[in-house]
Amino acid sequence: MRKVLIAAAAMLVASVGAASAQGKTKVGFVYVGPIGDFGWSYQHEVGRRELVKALGDKIETTYLENVNEGPDSERAIEQLARAGHKLIFTTSFGFMDATAKVAKKYPDIKFEHATGYKRDKNLATYSGRFYEGRYIQGQIAAKMSKTGTLGYIASFPIPEVISGINATMLGAQTVNPNIKVKIIWVSSWFDPGKEAAAAKALLDQGADVIMQHTDSPAAMQAAAARGKFAFGQDSDMIKFGEKSQLTSITNNWAPYYIARTKAVLEGTWKTGDVWGGLNSKYVVMAPYTNMPDDVKKAAMDTEAAIISGKLHPFKCPIVAQDGKTVECKGGANLDDGQILSMNYFIKGVDDKVPGAK
Amino acid sequence: MLLELIVVSVIAASTPLLLAAAGELVTERAGVLNLGVEGMMIMGAACGFAGAYFTDSTLLGALCGIAAGAALAAMFAALTLGLAVNQVATRLALTIIGIGISGLIGAGFVGERITPAPHLALPGLSALPFVGSVLFGQDAFVYCSVLLILAIRWFLYRTRPGLVLRAVGDNHASAHALGYPVLRIRLLAVLFGGGCAGLAGAYLSLAYTPFFTAGMTAGRGWIALALVVFASWRPLRLVAGAYLFGAVTILQLHAQGAGMGITPQLMAALPYLATILVLVAISGTRRMAGSTAPASLGVPFVPDR
Numbered sequence: 041m042r043k044v045l046i047a048a049a050a051m052l053v054a055s056v057g058a059a060s061a062q063g064k065t066k067v068g069f070v071y072v073g074p075i076g077d078f079g080w081s082y083q084h085e086v087g088r089r090e091l092v093k094a095l096g097d098k099i100e101t102t103y104l105e106n107v108n109e110g111p112d113s114e115r116a117i118e119q120l121a122r123a124g125h126k127l128i129f130t131t132s133f134g135f136m137d138a139t140a141k142v143a144k145k146y147p148d149i150k151f152e153h154a155t156g157y158k159r160d161k162n163l164a165t166y167s168g169r170f171y172e173g174r175y176i177q178g179q180i181a182a183k184m185s186k187t188g189t190l191g192y193i194a195s196f197p198i199p200e201v202i203s204g205i206n207a208t209m210l211g212a213q214t215v216n217p218n219i220k221v222k223i224i225w226v227s228s229w230f231d232p233g234k235e236a237a238a239a240k241a242l243l244d245q246g247a248d249v250i251m252q253h254t255d256s257p258a259a260m261q262a263a264a265a266r267g268k269f270a271f272g273q274d275s276d277m278i279k280f281g282e283k284s285q286l287t288s289i290t291n292n293w294a295p296y297y298i299a300r301t302k303a304v305l306e307g308t309w310k311t312g313d314v315w316g317g318l319n320s321k322y323v324v325m326a327p328y329t330n331m332p333d334d335v336k337k338a339a340m341d342t343e344a345a346i347i348s349g350k351l352h353p354f355k356c357p358i359v360a361q362d363g364k365t366v367e368c369k370g371g372a373n374l375d376d377g378q379i380l381s382m383n384y385f386i387k388g389v390d391d392k393v394p395g396a397k
Numbered sequence: 398m399l400l401e402l403i404v405v406s407v408i409a410a411s412t413p414l415l416l417a418a419a420g421e422l423v424t425e426r427a428g429v430l431n432l433g434v435e436g437m438m439i440m441g442a443a444c445g446f447a448g449a450y451f452t453d454s455t456l457l458g459a460l461c462g463i464a465a466g467a468a469l470a471a472m473f474a475a476l477t478l479g480l481a482v483n484q485v486a487t488r489l490a491l492t493i494i495g496i497g498i499s500g501l502i503g504a505g506f507v508g509e510r511i512t513p514a515p516h517l518a519l520p521g522l523s524a525l526p527f528v529g530s531v532l533f534g535q536d537a538f539v540y541c542s543v544l545l546i547l548a549i550r551w552f553l554y555r556t557r558p559g560l561v562l563r564a565v566g567d568n569h570a571s572a573h574a575l576g577y578p579v580l581r582i583r584l585l586a587v588l589f590g591g592g593c594a595g596l597a598g599a600y601l602s603l604a605y606t607p608f609f610t611a612g613m614t615a616g617r618g619w620i621a622l623a624l625v626v627f628a629s630w631r632p633l634r635l636v637a638g639a640y641l642f643g644a645v646t647i648l649q650l651h652a653q654g655a656g657m658g659i660t661p662q663l664m665a666a667l668p669y670l671a672t673i674l675v676l677v678a679i680s681g682t683r684r685m686a687g688s689t690a691p692a693s694l695g696v697p698f699v700p701d702r
Contacts, residue, residue, distance in 0.1 A: 225661030
């Protein structure tokens, strides 16, 4: 029987006492947000539920939601370790140091950290190649835009967000070399009110396709209210914009969670770093909707080309904003390290990276 | 044209702050410091959404939101007024409870949709350029917030019960000696504040961004608290404060979209910076500082028997 515990300090203590010995392997999850965010944490929770469906007779799962990044997370992770969990997934970048620390203390327990780069014998990392989906979105957006201006709601100027903007523009430029993008940084992953206000501001200023790197469906709804197009984020947001959503990059963690849990059950678990994209179905595009057939076909062709490896969104040469060509370390395209540390905009983005000189 | 759109956005962004702050202003004028606006707001957002979801009525949803905010306020009142527990600690605890319970109530509604609150459409008037959309095209919550402020102002300064409420806030011992039921008046003020915060939350989940997700108030309750201080406990200054805050928030987004090249981190801090500057300006001017905090604010009242 699965045991679901809510992240409250008291409950945490209780969970230690409640550690049952039914012979089932215990798997723990730590989420940074509420599972009700309809975004990042929600998708991890969907993955956990799929895992229970697949292996529920052999395992027992526990999740802790709303765990703050920082010292709190170390306590939460350690509690799960002490309560007898054999495999623990920590699902936010900010849990990295805490996970690494606890992993050192409990060498017999396997740890999995999402979106980080610190690994150990018993600590693996995993993430999604979301930029692949953004490239497709860029192509669709450029085809659907009448004003030639895209609106982009961004959270923080970290490499994942910057590479997302660049991938979008690279895709868009294949359709319209003069495409423009207006970027608004809302300095938050999750503030529905502000996201909606940002979407409205972008629409007011002439952008007619809205894309976002924040987590709520507010922007989708704002675009829908104005009869404009938008892309969802993290999960399929079609309900919030039936006539507006073009597609959505959805995060699909279930295959990874099931595979890794099976490996633990069978004793074949090994550390590693998995960065799965459309190819491994970690990143899944929601159905292509509200677009003419030719645009839909082009999107599907691009998706197929990325999956088969024929097309890489960061195909060389990449020209940065300052006009210099970026060094091509990956042969025909930028290598993973370059994508993971991207801190510059490509040519064609008028905005400046915040904080860059 | 752009100005018109900006003004409409500013009004929408300011309204939840104004509604929540208006209630807190009355609560504090009665001498009770209720730091739990954020908790009551998110409860209002969750229950308001639930109400509207089941009844398909924005009005009933809003009433559910008001009731939820008032219910949490009643819990606060029982502890701080009835048992004279420390107000700050109680309220912080109840904020956390509010956020937790709202997440629990709202969990079943995440990803669900409701019909957004209708906007007023007056034939002829709403079609007028500029004033049409700004004055005659808002949703009911916006008009409600303006009426609420006017009513509070009238109540506090033009009615006898308003005078008594202020007296309770300024000197509860004297008010008690004169035979006024201090605790009952404070209870009503706390409930009123809770209802307003609940209404503000309902505005978020029913009109501003018509859906519910956990934590969707994103700190607006705390801003509402600061606005009350900012307004030096005066209703009309509260309007100025809320709209100033809303305007800076929206304008910084537009400035970014227009590519003005100012760092977004600074932009995000601007509304708060503006608040601090105005606070300094207010306290620096002797005349403006005429009305300061209610003298008994946050002091528990235990009647002698």
